[in-house]
Amino acid sequence: MNGSGAGSGQPILTTARMIFRPFTRDDLSLIAELHRDPEVGRYMGGIWSDDEIAAALERFVTEHATRGHSKWAVFTTDGAFVGRAGISLWPATGELELGYAFRPEYWGQGLATEAARAIADWAFAHTEVDHIIAFTDPQNFGSQRVLERIGMTRLGDRDMGFGGPSAYFEMKRP
Numbered sequence: 405m406n407g408s409g410a411g412s413g414q415p416i417l418t419t420a421r422m423i424f425r426p427f428t429r430d431d432l433s434l435i436a437e438l439h440r441d442p443e444v445g446r447y448m449g450g451i452w453s454d455d456e457i458a459a460a461l462e463r464f465v466t467e468h469a470t471r472g473h474s475k476w477a478v479f480t481t482d483g484a485f486v487g488r489a490g491i492s493l494w495p496a497t498g499e500l501e502l503g504y505a506f507r508p509e510y511w512g513q514g515l516a517t518e519a520a521r522a523i524a525d526w527a528f529a530h531t532e533v534d535h536i537i538a539f540t541d542p543q544n545f546g547s548q549r550v551l552e553r554i555g556m557t558r559l560g561d562r563d564m565g566f567g568g569p570s571a572y573f574e575m576k577r578p
Contacts, residue, residue: 423479489520538556542561
């Protein structure tokens, strides 16, 4: 990890095991580390190019600055980089999308469920939306179970612009 650890920005959200903070432009190496991993890329359209990594970081930084939410950098409470997670505007529909991508060494520990639940709660507490959406690769059964565990409902498959259908989920405001 570079010098952009958990302490590099004001935390937006904390859980029992994680700290979420806005990305900064100094975090390029974190996004690159995450999205150059073939296991992460398996369900996210492949390994990201340098241009895709730079564009994603700029989008995360800009969206947080203008909207107060985006995908955030996620760290363990002892400062290890886990991945990214948060709530972002999905441009094609104008809805808020809950999303996360974690490094494979953090899979299977309940962290995605912990993060997704905290993000959904944050979204309904800090925005006026009546629902949030999420989507996964149709073969990413682990992420689908995470979304179901936090109370999201699968509404079928939809084309979300990735060249094929995505498993589409929604959660109504409690």
